[in-house]
Amino acid sequence: MKKSINKQIAQVHLTSKIWQTIVAVLGVTFGVSMYIFMNSFMNGVNNTQDNLAFSTLAHIRIYNEENNHSFSPVENYFDSSKTIYNIRNYKNIQYTDGIKNTAEIINLLEKQNEITGITRQLNFSVFFRSGSQKINGLVSGVEVDNENKLFGNSDKVIEGKWSELNFRKSGIILGKVLAENLGVKIDDNVNVLTSDGVSKNYVVVGFIETSIKEVDKSKAYINIAAARQLLNKNFDYATDVLINIKDRDKTDDVIKELSPVINFQIESWQVANEQLLAASELRNIVAIAVSLTILLVAGFGIYNIMNMTINEKIKEIAILKAMGFSGSDIKRIFLLQAAAIGIIGGIVGLFLGYGLSSLVNQVPFHIAGLTTLPIYYKPADFVFAVIFGIATTIIAGYLPSRKASKIDPVIIIRG
Amino acid sequence: MNKTALKVRNLIKYFYDPTTFQVLKGVSIDVTKGEFLSIIGKSGSGKSTLLYVLSTMDTDYEGELEINSNVLTGNSQNQLAAFRNEHIGFVFQFHYLLPEFTSLENVMLPALKLGKLSRKEIEDNAYESLKKLDLQDQALKKSNKLSGGQQQRVAIARALINNPSVIMGDEPTGNLDSKNSQAVQEILKELAKSFGQTIICVTHDNNFAKNSDRVIEMSDGLILN
Numbered sequence A: 001m002k003k004s005i006n007k008q009i010a011q012v013h014l015t016s017k018i019w020q021t022i023v024a025v026l027g028v029t030f031g032v033s034m035y036i037f038m039n040s041f042m043n044g045v046n047n048t049q050d051n052l053a054f055s056t057l058a059h060i061r062i063y064n065e066e067n068n069h070s071f072s073p074v075e076n077y078f079d080s081s082k083t084i085y086n087i088r089n090y091k092n093i094q095y096t097d098g099i100k101n102t103a104e105i106i107n108l109l110e111k112q113n114e115i116t117g118i119t120r121q122l123n124f125s126v127f128f129r130s131g132s133q134k135i136n137g138l139v140s141g142v143e144v145d146n147e148n149k150l151f152g153n154s155d156k157v158i159e160g161k162w163s164e165l166n167f168r169k170s171g172i173i174l175g176k177v178l179a180e181n182l183g184v185k186i187d188d189n190v191n192v193l194t195s196d197g198v199s200k201n202y203v204v205v206g207f208i209e210t211s212i213k214e215v216d217k218s219k220a221y222i223n224i225a226a227a228r229q230l231l232n233k234n235f236d237y238a239t240d241v242l243i244n245i246k247d248r249d250k251t252d253d254v255i256k257e258l259s260p261v262i263n264f265q266i267e268s269w270q271v272a273n274e275q276l277l278a279a280s281e282l283r284n285i286v287a288i289a290v291s292l293t294i295l296l297v298a299g300f301g302i303y304n305i306m307n308m309t310i311n312e313k314i315k316e317i318a319i320l321k322a323m324g325f326s327g328s329d330i331k332r333i334f335l336l337q338a339a340a341i342g343i344i345g346g347i348v349g350l351f352l353g354y355g356l357s358s359l360v361n362q363v364p365f366h367i368a369g370l371t372t373l374p375i376y377y378k379p380a381d382f383v384f385a386v387i388f389g390i391a392t393t394i395i396a397g398y399l400p401s402r403k404a405s406k407i408d409p410v411i412i413i414r415g
Numbered sequence B: 001m002n003k004t005a006l007k008v009r010n011l012i013k014y015f016y017d018p019t020t021f022q023v024l025k026g027v028s029i030d031v032t033k034g035e036f037l038s039i040i041g042k043s044g045s046g047k048s049t050l051l052y053v054l055s056t057m058d059t060d061y062e063g064e065l066e067i068n069s070n071v072l073t074g075n076s077q078n079q080l081a082a083f084r085n086e087h088i089g090f091v092f093q094f095h096y097l098l099p100e101f102t103s104l105e106n107v108m109l110p111a112l113k114l115g116k117l118s119r120k121e122i123e124d125n126a127y128e129s130l131k132k133l134d135l136q137d138q139a140l141k142k143s144n145k146l147s148g149g150q151q152q153r154v155a156i157a158r159a160l161i162n163n164p165s166v167i168m169g170d171e172p173t174g175n176l177d178s179k180n181s182q183a184v185q186e187i188l189k190e191l192a193k194s195f196g197q198t199i200i201c202v203t204h205d206n207n208f209a210k211n212s213d214r215v216i217e218m219s220d221g222l223i224l225n
Helices: A002-016 A018-053 A073-077 A102-110 A144-151 A176-182 A213-218 A224-231 A248-258 A274-312 A314-322 A327-360 A379-405 A409-414 B047-054 B077-087 B103-114 B119-132 B148-160 B178-195 B206-211
Strands: A060-063 A115-130 A133-142 A157-160 A171-175 A189-194 A199-208 A219-223 A240-245 A265-268 B004-015 B021-032 B036-041 B062-067 B088-091 B166-170 B198-202 B214-219
Touching: A002 A018, A002 A327, A002 B103, A018 A274, A018 A327, A018 A379, A060 A248, A102 A115, A102 A240, A115 A144, A115 A176, A115 A224, A133 A144, A133 A176, A133 A213, A133 A224, A171 A176, A171 A189, A171 A213, A176 A199, A176 A213, A189 A224, A199 A219, A213 A219, A219 A224, A240 A248, A248 A265, A274 A314, A274 A327, A274 A379, A314 A327, A314 A409, A327 A379, A327 B077, A409 B047, B004 B047, B004 B198, B021 B047, B021 B198, B036 B047, B036 B178, B036 B206, B047 B166, B047 B198, B077 B088, B077 B103, B088 B148, B103 B119, B103 B148, B119 B148, B148 B178, B166 B178, B178 B198, B178 B206
Parallel strands: A133 A219, A171 A199, B036 B198, B036 B214, B088 B166, B166 B198
Antiparallel strands: A060 A240, A060 A265, A115 A133, A115 A189, A115 A240, A157 A199, A171 A219, A189 A199, B004 B021, B004 B062
């Protein structure tokens, strides 16, 4: 009974000055919807950025790079003695880079649940020659189908077909800009010269356009079998084993499991591309700062309105107290109002934020493979927005309500 | 009839702002149950101050206050609020209804706060006491749409809703024309006589004072007679 009378008074206060209530509710609504919109937009941007980056970047890369430390038995032997020695024309013995026996690694990897895709690459730098043109660049020998699964290359091939590499071992797919610079068309020949001086002609079967200029300018794809042949490597050889996992943020866990059993360098995308990680973190911080500021401003608005209401109703508060309402009853009446404003504002803000985001998602934006501005919804953002909205309102309502509870009825009634 | 409803002993009160000033200089009164008491005196004689101490709203005093054999001096604000709710009804000079509520809701408020009866019973009681005061037609009007006399009668109905043992009035007729004033006086007198409710009113109105059982005149913080 006692609770319901406080509720009733709060309700009458809210409904009798409906415009004031609406303004207060709009304050929260605006804050909450902005929070949702900003975060969804930032998530969209981050996702787009990541998707662009991951169109060429695998989550985890296993490779074998030439070790820098060189084995020197002479130095080791005389390490602690005072013997003076001199080795002339010191040379490292030949060291095999790349991974010779990749099947073994693939077997291990295929047992991991987390892993969603594996592909092998044989990367090497070459000179592309066509007529008088000589351009240095990179050739990736790829497992055609697996590569496509990881990076979706077939979508990026603008002329010809990605799967053509499967059937034509002498086929090559060139980066779009590279092809322009070489002045070659489909079915033309292009000559590839390796650093070992081996040269071979390939038939152009397609052009690829990624959104990364640097790649389009210098990269070409051939079948990994053809690449092994060109470099005179065994049939299991690859320079890189690339892995995608279910949750790309959990690379550390997977690497922890792999590193004891795999004897090569293992690198996560986070390590390989720290600036990518930093950029997305920074954008998140900006988004949170902006939306919290909006909520804070909304909170001040509510504080003002509650203060105003209490000043307006100071006589009524005194009367309620004279009739036997205690300080905590009065506090509860005004906190209830704040909570109602917060909850209504939060829920309306939720829908407004969703609507606003959906609307922005329709805005055309034709850069870097996008068609509209990116939006990505995370349920956690919606939950947080509403919680923050309600919490801010209640905090903003608490101070004025405490003031109201301390009003001395005698002073007000006697005037 | 000679049971004591309210007792104060040696009441002393100071105002500190702007300078220290002794408003009440040791006031002692006994009020018996069912008595209709008027307190008169010039402005500044301390009569309103006395009433607010008696009402338990003002707790900043020296001396002892007892209502219905409950010693109230030294109780917390919340205890006093609960006590007021049940035992004391108020009628002020400026009716002080909640303007956004209907007459009926205004009357119901103290009873809803007390929470001893169901909402339905309270509504019936409130309607009954509005009827007694000839206000049944105004029950569902917002209280700020009523005339001054009607508002004051609603305020009286509100003061009565919890059947308080003591009703206190601060110039209850001060803002009314003579006809309405007469009506309010009749009601209060009737209450004291028929229901045994103790009534204590501060007034400037000599007519009003004449109508009461006993008159106390105050001057400079002391009771004269």
